Each structure stands twice: as C-alpha cells, then as structure tokens.
Amino acid sequence: xxxxxxxxxxxxxxxxxxxxxxxxxxxxxxxxxxxxxxxxxxxxxxxxxxxxxxxxxxxxxxxxxxxxxxxxxxxxxxxxxxxxxxxxxxxxxxxxxxxxxxxxxxxxxxxxxxxxxxxxxxxxxxxx
Numbered sequence: 035x036x037x038x039x040x041x042x043x044x045x046x047x048x049x050x051x052x053x054x055x056x057x058x059x060x061x062x063x064x065x066x067x068x069x070x071x072x073x074x075x076x077x078x079x080x081x082x083x084x085x086x087x088x089x090x091x092x093x094x095x096x097x098x099x100x101x102x103x104x105x106x107x108x109x110x111x112x113x114x115x116x117x118x119x120x121x122x123x124x125x126x127x128x129x130x131x132x133x134x135x136x137x138x139x140x141x142x143x144x145x146x147x148x149x150x151x152x153x154x155x156x157x158x159x160x161x162x
Contacts, residue, residue, distance in 0.1 A: 035066040036143055037096075043105065044075035045083045051094065062096040064130055067142055072103025072151065077110050077127055092128035099132050099142075102151040122149065 037058070042048045051068070053060055059068070076087045091098045102111065111133055114125035122138025134140055136151040 035062060036069060036145065037067070038069045038071060040071040041073040041103070042070050042075055043073050044078070044087050046075070048076070048087050048091075051091070059094060059096060062094075064095065064097050065143075066096045068096050068098050069134075069142075069147075070098065070100040072101060072153065073105045074100035074102070074133075075105065076100075076131075077133065078107050080110065088128050088131055091131050094130075097130040097132065099134055101134050101149045102136065104153040104155045 039050070042050065050056060051059060062068075076084050076091070078084055102108070111125060114127065114133070116123050116135070117126055118124070119126075119132060119134075120140040120142055122140040123135040124138075124140075125133040125135065127133055134147075134149045134151075136149055138149045140147050140149065
C-alpha cells in the first residue's frame with residue numbers, strides 16, 4: 035500500500051501521522067510506504083526536534099519516503115551517502131526513512147515514480 039501526502043514541514047505538520055489522524059497507519063508494515071512529496075523538514079538542522087521526529091518515523095510500522103521540496107536543507111541532505119534503492123538513488127536518513135533523490139525513477143509496490151523535487155519559493159525574499 036502507498037499513501038501520498040506533502041508539506042509536513044516538520045515539526046509543524048508531522049503530527050498528521052499520529053494514530054488519531056492516520057489510524058490506517060497502525061495496520062501498515064515496513065513493506066507499505068508513506069511518500070511525502072516536498073517540504074519534509076525533518077532533515078533541517080540536526081537539532082533535537084529533527085532527531086526526535088526521524089526516530090519517531092523510523093519506529094512507525096510503515097516506511098517513510100520523501101522527495102525534496104523548496105523548504106529543505108540541501109547541504110545536510112547531500113551529506114548523506116548515496117544508495118541505490120528500487121531503481122533510483124536515495125539517501126537513507128534512518129533505516130525506514132528514505133529521501134528519494136531528484137530526477138530518479140523508482141519502482142515501488144509495482145508502481146513507477148519519477149522524483150521531480152523542488153519548486154520556486156514565491157516568498158524567498160522575505161525568509162532567512
């Protein structure tokens with residue numbers, strides 16, 4: 035089974051995966067996937083909130099996949115070793131928290147995905 039969402043902007047919206055909001059998640063296994071399409075946010079600064087949520091996601095019954103958006107720390111993501119996973123390149127953030135790199139073609143649960151990450155930030159001038 036594959037579930038797809040976006041914009042968790044961790045730690046702000048990651049709670050959408052807690053059992054109260056996502057009860058289906060408790061019936062999944064590591065062979066099931068939740069794909070976050072952009073603005074994952076749990077690889078931002080390696081501070082305690084990041085580390086907590088990465089561990090929490092890794093402890094869930096499913097495998098979390100993310101494609102980067104425009105609100106990511108690309109330097110930190112690039113520090114992870116590149117691995118091959120399901121036909122494409124990926125960064126293993128944790129054992130079951132995986133960043134699918136841009137421009138890759140991955141076959142997941144019999145479905146083919148093209149990871150086309152990123153986007154333009156219309157508010158780039160107002161943010162640090």
